Amino acid sequence: MTAIPVTERRAYPARERDTHRSDLRERAGARPARRAGRPSEPATATSPTEPSRRATYGLDAFTFFIANLQTGFGPFLAVYFTQQKWTQSDIGLALTVGSLVSLLGQMPGGAFVDASRSKRFAAGFSAFWVGASAVMLAAFPTYLVVMLAMAIHSAASCVLTPAIAAISIGLVGHARAGERLGRNASFSAVGNALGAAGMGAIGYYLSNNAVFYLAGILVIPALVSLSFIPSGRAIEAAKPRMAVQEPEPREAGGVAALLKNRALLCFAACMVLFFLANAAMLPLVGSVMTLRASETATALVAACIMVPQAVLALTAPLVGRLAQSWGRKPLLVIGFAALPVRGLLFAFVTDPYWMVAIQIFDGISASVLGVMVPLIVSDVTRGTGRFNTALGAVGTGMGIGAALSTALAGFMADELGSRPAFLGLAIVGAAGLVLVLLIMPETRRRDGDEGRAPS
Numbered sequence: 415m416t417a418i419p420v421t422e423r424r425a426y427p428a429r430e431r432d433t434h435r436s437d438l439r440e441r442a443g444a445r446p447a448r449r450a451g452r453p454s455e456p457a458t459a460t461s462p463t464e465p466s467r468r469a470t471y472g473l474d475a476f477t478f479f480i481a482n483l484q485t486g487f488g489p490f491l492a493v494y495f496t497q498q499k500w501t502q503s504d505i506g507l508a509l510t511v512g513s514l515v516s517l518l519g520q521m522p523g524g525a526f527v528d529a530s531r532s533k534r535f536a537a538g539f540s541a542f543w544v545g546a547s548a549v550m551l552a553a554f555p556t557y558l559v560v561m562l563a564m565a566i567h568s569a570a571s572c573v574l575t576p577a578i579a580a581i582s583i584g585l586v587g588h589a590r591a592g593e594r595l596g597r598n599a600s601f602s603a604v605g606n607a608l609g610a611a612g613m614g615a616i617g618y619y620l621s622n623n624a625v626f627y628l629a630g631i632l633v634i635p636a637l638v639s640l641s642f643i644p645s646g647r648a649i650e651a652a653k654p655r656m657a658v659q660e661p662e663p664r665e666a667g668g669v670a671a672l673l674k675n676r677a678l679l680c681f682a683a684c685m686v687l688f689f690l691a692n693a694a695m696l697p698l699v700g701s702v703m704t705l706r707a708s709e710t711a712t713a714l715v716a717a718c719i720m721v722p723q724a725v726l727a728l729t730a731p732l733v734g735r736l737a738q739s740w741g742r743k744p745l746l747v748i749g750f751a752a753l754p755v756r757g758l759l760f761a762f763v764t765d766p767y768w769m770v771a772i773q774i775f776d777g778i779s780a781s782v783l784g785v786m787v788p789l790i791v792s793d794v795t796r797g798t799g800r801f802n803t804a805l806g807a808v809g810t811g812m813g814i815g816a817a818l819s820t821a822l823a824g825f826m827a828d829e830l831g832s833r834p835a836f837l838g839l840a841i842v843g844a845a846g847l848v849l850v851l852l853i854m855p856e857t858r859r860r861d862g863d864e865g866r867a868p869s
Contacts, residue, residue, distance in 0.1 A: 465585045472642025473582065477598045479636035480541060480574065481605025486548055486613055486629035487512075487567060494622045498555050511561050515568035517813040523572030524806025527580055528799060537577035538640050543570040545633030552626035575809070576802035579788040581643060588796065588859075589738065592789050596734020599784035603727035607720060672804050677794040680853045682811045684750070685787070687846030689815030691753055691839045692779070694823030698839075699760060699769060702832050707766045717770045725777020726784060733785045742790050743856045749782025750847040757840025761833045793857035 495505045530536040547567035550559055582598055583591045613625045672678060700715045707714060737745055756775035763769055791808055795801045819839075826835035 466644075469585060469643050472639050473585065473594075474597065474601050475639035476537070476636055476643070477578065477601045478605040479632050479639060480544075480578070481602040482609035482612075483541070483544060483548070483629050483632040483636065484571070485606055485609030486625050488610070490613060490617065490622065490625050493617070494551070494555075494625070495560075497622050504557070508560055508564055512564040512568045513813075513817070515565045516572060517810060517817070519569050519572035520806035520809040520813065521803060522806070523569070524576045524802035524804070524809075526573055527576045527802035530577075532645055533577050533580040533584065534640060534643055534645055536573055537581060538637055540570040540573035540577060541633055541636050541640070543567075544574065545630045545636075548626040548629035552623040552630070555623070572806065572809075576805045579792075579805060580802055583788075583792055583801075585643065588792065591792060592734040592737030592785060593731070594734065595785045595789055596730040596732070596737075599730035599734075599781065600727045602784075603723045603730065607723045607727070610719075672795075672800055672807060675794055675798075675804070677855050677857060678791065678804055678808070680849075680855070681790055681794070682808050684746075684846055684849050684854055685783075685808055686811045686815040687842060687849060688750060688753065688779075688783070689812045690819045690822070691757065691843035691846060692776075693816035693819035695757065695760065695836070695839055696776070697820065698823050698827060698832060698835060701827070702760075703766050703769065706764070710766070714766050714770055718773045721770060721773040722777035722780050725774055726781045729778070729781040730784055733781050737785060737789060738858070741856050741858045742786060742793065743850070743854060745782050746786055746790070746850055746854065747847070749779045749786065750843070750850050752776075752778040752782075753843035754840040754847060757836050757843055761836035761840065790857050793859070796859075 491509065492505060495508065500508075527533060527536050543566055547563040547570070550563040550566075554560075578598065579595070582594045586594045613628060616628055617625045696718060699718060703714050703718075733745060752775040756772055756779075759772045759775075760769060763772060787808060788805060791805045792801055795804045798804075822842075823835050823839060826838050830838075
């Protein structure tokens with residue numbers, strides 16, 4: 415039989431050639447669907463497990479600028495109020511108003527994000543009001559306006575934190591949430607550090623109220639960054655078509671459903687004990703340093719703040735990756751174990767410079783909990799539609815523990831001395847570690863990523 419030349423084979427009309435190929439496919443049967451994740455079939459760039467670079471960098475920048483913005487409401491507040499000739503009681507009252515609104519607004523803020531159809535809008539709305547409250551402080555430093563600004567800032571922050579967490583998990587899917595949250599924590603730490611340095615320089619060379627004007631201006635790049643993140647509807651539309659899966663059941667009952675969630679209650683109890691031991695430790699260190707090295711106390715306290723931020727920025731992405739391979743509980747144990755070790759070292763170390771080095775343990779705890787808190791809450795509330803409300807509930811417990819911590823440590827330091835106070839905080843921290851070991855379950859699921867956001 416004479417072979418058909420190559421040129422003749424290529425000369426078949428397109429319609430005939432296509433018909434021939436379709437006949438062959440029909441005879442061979444339907445081709446099985448390729449498995450997702452094969453190297454020959456890369457994931458869609460805008461799928462929830464593989465967000466686009468534009469969205470990824472947008473969330474990075476938004477987290478960074480928000481951290482910069484929030485830095486202005488830290489130690490700079492007391493300095494600014496003092497410059498405005500406020501009394502210590504007035505300063506304390508203003509800070510208390512912010513603390514109370516923050517404590518009471520955690521669950522309503524989370525519920526607002528749960529109810530919001532657009533998490534991106536909730537994040538942008540709250541970021542705008544955080545910046546507006548900063549401008550209010552700088553432009554109208556009167557008593558009533560300052561109280562209102564502090565309340566607005568705290569209320570907006572209660573919405574902003576869960577909104578960022580919801581956007582992050584919705585963008586990448588649950589299986590990669592740890593890595594994304596670790597990246598958030600890293601950019602937030604860098605933003606805090608650079609924000610503190612920049613605002614400190616502006617306050618020194620210009621004026622203290624310029625710090626708050628800068629915080630207000632930082633809202634603009636934050637909102638621009640947020641615009642690079644696709645909306646929830648755009649993410650859904652970009653999902654590749656897959657086999658139909660049964661939707662996860664959604665529990666009803668709001669707060670009542672959360673009160674029946676054993677894993678969530680265990681985690682909240684552990685976090686209350688952690689913050690009961692942790693919140694007062696750095697202020698107590700500052701008091702001790704002032705007594706032992708009064709001339710360099712300010713610089714040493716600043717170093718105590720910067721060291722954990724540096725550790726957090728370097729290790730948070732690793733914690734996020736390990737959360738998926740190791741599980742949540744081993745990392746949680748490491749984060750909780752670092753706290754009593756830190757307390758014991760503070761109790762027996764007298765050199766102020768070594769006390770700065772001990773703050774590395776604070777960075778370890780901050781790195782672990784910065785990733786684990788939203789990730790574990792997401793684990794235990796999947797399918798309930800109550801992720802942000804639950805995150806607010808845990809935040810309320812953390813706030814209660816922090817508020818009681820300063821009172822407890824102050825009483826022990828006045829009555830017994832600084833060393834027994836550190837030892838008492840270390841004991842409370844050890845109790846939290848024991849509670850994690852005894853009652854906290856492993857919350858990581860091994861069924862892969864369903865690509866569902868808990869929000």
